[in-house]
Amino acid sequence: xxxxxxxxxxxxxxxxxxxxxxxxxxxxxxxxxxxxxxxxxxxxxxxxxxxxxxxxxxxxxxxxxxxxxxxxxxxxxxxxxxxxxxxxxxxxxxxxxxxxxxxxxxxxxxxxxxxxxxxxxxxxxxxxxxxxxxxxxxxxxxxxxxxxxxxxxxxxxxxxxxxxxxxxxxxxxxxxxxxxxxxxxxxxxxxxxxxxxxxxxxxxxxxxxxxxxxxxxxxxxxxxxxxxxxxxxxxxxxxxxxxxxxxxxxxxxxxxxxxxxxxxxxxxxxxxxxxxxxxxxxxxxxxxxxxxxxxxxxxxxxxxxxxxxxxxxxxxxxxxxxxxxxxxxxxxxxxxxxxxxxxxxxxxxxxxxxxxxxxxxxxxxxxxxxxxxxxxxxxxxxxxxxxxxxxxxxxxxxxxxxxxxxxxxxxxxxxxxxxxxxxxxxxxxxxxxxxxxxxxxxxxxxxxxxxxxxxxxxxxxxxxxxxxxxxxxxxxxxxxxxxxxxxxxxxxxxxxxxxxxxxxxxxxxxxxxxxxxxxxxxxxxxxxxxxxxxxxxxxxxxxxxxxxxxxxxxxxxxxxxxxxxxxxxxxxxxxxxxxxxxxxxxxxxxxxxxxxxxxxxxxxxxxxxxxxxxxxxxxxxxxxxxxxxxxxxxxxxxxxxxxxxxxxxxxxxxxxxxxxxxxxxxxxxxxxxxxxxxxxxxxxxxxxxxxxxxxxxxxxxxxxxxxxxxxxxxxxxxxxxxxxxxxxxxxxxxxxxxxxxxxxx
Numbered sequence: 001x002x003x004x005x006x007x008x009x010x011x012x013x014x015x016x017x018x019x020x021x022x023x024x025x026x027x028x029x030x031x032x033x034x035x036x037x038x039x040x041x042x043x044x045x046x047x048x049x050x051x052x053x054x055x056x057x058x059x060x061x062x063x064x065x066x067x068x069x070x071x072x073x074x075x076x077x078x079x080x081x082x083x084x085x086x087x088x089x090x091x092x093x094x095x096x097x098x099x100x101x102x103x104x105x106x107x108x109x110x111x112x113x114x115x116x117x118x119x120x121x122x123x124x125x126x127x128x129x130x131x132x133x134x135x136x137x138x139x140x141x142x143x144x145x146x147x148x149x150x151x152x153x154x155x156x157x158x159x160x161x162x163x164x165x166x167x168x169x170x171x172x173x174x175x176x177x178x179x180x181x182x183x184x185x186x187x188x189x190x191x192x193x194x195x196x197x198x199x200x201x202x203x204x205x206x207x208x209x210x211x212x213x214x215x216x217x218x219x220x221x222x223x224x225x226x227x228x229x230x231x232x233x234x235x236x237x238x239x240x241x242x243x244x245x246x247x248x249x250x251x252x253x254x255x256x257x258x259x260x261x262x263x264x265x266x267x268x269x270x271x272x273x274x275x276x277x278x279x280x281x282x283x284x285x286x287x288x289x290x291x292x293x294x295x296x297x298x299x300x301x302x303x304x305x306x307x308x309x310x311x312x313x314x315x316x317x318x319x320x321x322x323x324x325x326x327x328x329x330x331x332x333x334x335x336x337x338x339x340x341x342x343x344x345x346x347x348x349x350x351x352x353x354x355x356x357x358x359x360x361x362x363x364x365x366x367x368x369x370x371x372x373x374x375x376x377x378x379x380x381x382x383x384x385x386x387x388x389x390x391x392x393x394x395x396x397x398x399x400x401x402x403x404x405x406x407x408x409x410x411x412x413x414x415x416x417x418x419x420x421x422x423x424x425x426x427x428x429x430x431x432x433x434x435x436x437x438x439x440x441x442x443x444x445x446x447x448x449x450x451x452x453x454x455x456x457x458x459x460x461x462x463x464x465x466x467x468x469x470x471x472x473x474x475x476x477x478x479x480x481x482x483x484x485x486x487x488x489x490x491x492x493x494x495x496x497x498x499x500x501x502x503x504x505x506x507x508x509x510x511x512x513x514x515x516x517x518x519x520x521x522x523x524x525x526x527x528x529x530x531x532x533x534x535x536x537x538x539x540x541x542x543x544x545x546x547x548x549x550x551x552x553x554x555x556x557x558x559x560x561x562x563x564x565x566x567x568x569x570x571x572x573x574x575x576x577x578x579x580x581x582x583x584x585x586x587x588x589x590x591x592x593x594x595x596x597x598x599x600x601x602x603x604x605x606x607x608x609x610x611x612x613x614x615x616x617x618x619x620x621x622x623x624x625x626x627x628x629x630x631x632x633x634x635x636x637x638x639x640x641x642x643x644x645x646x647x648x649x650x651x652x653x654x655x656x657x658x659x660x661x662x663x664x665x666x667x668x669x670x671x672x673x674x675x676x677x678x679x680x681x682x683x684x685x686x687x688x689x690x691x692x693x694x695x696x697x698x699x700x701x702x703x704x705x706x707x708x709x710x711x712x713x714x715x716x717x718x719x720x721x722x723x724x725x726x727x728x729x730x731x732x733x734x735x736x737x738x739x740x741x742x743x744x745x
Contacts (some may be wrong), residue, residue: 002053008099011061011117016346020330026360029118039118041072049124057081060095064652083235088651093254094246097222103204114200119273126269134201134265142263144201147194153184156340158196172262215254221246277323277339281306330356358634369683370740372690376733387704389437397468398449403720414472415465417480419724421487426727428490433734460509476526482539489546532583534571576650577631599636599644600663602628603670610673622677641714642692657712661697665732
């Protein structure tokens with residue numbers, strides 16, 4: 001009777017050798033590269049095809065790919081298995097430790113089969129014959145691997161060196177990493193080297209003992225994460241804080257290169273890891289000239305070439321032995337013999353913060369620049385500004401209403417200083433962009449209310465006022481002061497007679513009471529209490545740049561440069577391309593909140609970094625801006641709606657599923673800022689971001705209003721319309737109109 005084999009599929013790689021098709025958000029295993037479905041789906045179907053014996057099938061995958069995984073699992077009988085989701089990648093040693101733990105807890109000391117998700121194995125029957133051939137050795141406690149007899153000197157594969165065989169099973173002498181060409185040629189001549197398929201078969205207890213002998217730290221950390229995991233019908237989920245504590249190392253380095261008595265079974269199945277465009281040329285359906293042609297392609301007099309278009313027409317003449325791969329936003333061309341080196345291109349793109357390695361453009365992107373111009377112009381100047389310049393103004397008590405209902409009636413809420421300032425700023429921006437409404441009166445109305453009711457004894461500004469203008473909260477908050485400074489800068493540019501004086505007084509207060517005495521940024525409030533946040537610093541940077549624009553004084557750029565220094569040294573994480581939100585007094589990430597990132601703030605910082613780069617000449621900051629934008633687009637979007645989540649972890653796991661309107665507006669501004677800054681043409685991206693803002697937030701709302709809060713399924717959660725969002729929309733959409741000014745309105 002056949003032994004039970006518990007199968008695990010590892011689906012965690014990116015497949016960068018198949019760029020530009022394979023990307024971080026849509027890796028190789030989810031593509032149909034040779035027909036009959038995605039690589040992952042084909043792998044799962046192969047495992048279900050075992051002729052005899054019980055075979056529960058599990059999948060170890062990234063949690064951020066959960067939706068894609070569930071789509072590929074649809075209709076498959078996993079015989080009691082299911083997905084195990086990693087909150088962050090920790091390499092193959094962690095994955096195999098997890099597989100071993102799962103097997104021991106549910107099936108005891110059974111045999112475990114671990115296979116990659118992205119290899120082409122077209123002969124399922126021979127695959128299982130090879131696996132069964134290694135079952136006896138695995139049951140006896142040996143770790144079993146599977147090798148393919150080389151047919152050419154392949155430099156893209158790892159190798160296994162073997163010694164004498166017994167009963168068709170070889171003893172492994174050593175594992176060898178990917179060799180150079182001369183070494184690969186010597187391996188081919190030696191005849192005792194095999195390609196390493198990356199497939200493992202072992203008894204669960206044997207692998208547990210191997211971890212105990214060689215890497216007990218990995219076993220303990222994985223066991224802790226597994227013990228704390230939660231499970232529902234969709235799969236098993238490990239807690240991020242425990243799983244990311246597992247050392248990240250491959251199973252080869254952790255165990256296989258150190259263990260004794262490893263066995264190798266020569267594999268009889270047809271195998272290709274589809275790790276290069278050459279490999280796809282080898283397995284694809286070739287024409288009479290040896291070309292594999294996919295998509296909208298016209299190829300004339302071409303030979304032995306892989307030519308693929310995933311978008312527009314691609315034409316080629318007299319190409320021989322080349323790979324040409326074109327997607328909506330990138331094209332790769334190389335001799336097929338050199339296509340392994342595409343990773344060098346990817347590395348170069350990563351260093352410069354290019355977006356094309358991180359996310360895949362949507363198929364429904366609007367290519368024509370300015371396609372939304374007419375709708376934007378009408379909504380802004382005919383619907384929104386007229387409404388908020390009347391219904392949004394408190395003519396009785398002064399200032400501006402904090403929110404409107406969906407019937408456009410004002411709601412009697414306390415008036416935050418930041419909202420009063422933002423309304424002043426928005427009307428000043430609108431006036432500068434050609435709005436013919438009563439901007440000067442509204443700016444004076446707002447500033448008079450703020451100055452009459454909102455000043456503190458120290459010369460600062462209070463946090464909140466009651467509807468009638470009396471003080472509700474006298475806290476002097478850095479965030480509020482940044483908004484006041486921004487408003488006063490634009491009011492000064494609009495000609496307001498009081499703005500410059502009030503701005504100078506606010507700067508004096510900022511220096512005296514909110515600046516950290518250690519010269520490391522600014523305090524949250526004048527009493528110096530509370531955790532430190534990057535967000536008030538971002539808004540202060542915005543205000544400093546506005547004052548430089550208003551006055552031309554370099555002192556404001558020097559202030560801005562100090563914020564930039566904090567960004568470089570503390571806020572930005574170079575490994576994940578993310579921006580931290582919460583810090584302790586020494587600018588170290590603050591506990592659980594230290595892993596919290598907000599896509600909307602990534603977009604805001606990206607715009608400001610490009611602005612500062614243009615003013616200061618620090619051109620390298622545009623690279624940081626592109627990285628922030630790429631990270632937010634790749635990891636921060638709800639794939640169901642295309643909208644930015646409220647917050648995600650540094651690994652891209654959603655922490656706040658609500659999509660608010662302001663991050664979508666800031667995404668528009670960031671794409672506009674980055675377009676032409678040395679990266680890709682982002683005009684289609686700009687149109688897509690504007691389109692999604694209108695599709696989900698603006699068009700479903702009454703005239704001049706917007707839906708501020710949307711859940712993960714696209715349903716409105718909004719009960720009112722906050723005035724604090726008005727400036728985000730006005731600023732983003734006027735910038736969009738500026739950038740498409742050559743289009744007919």
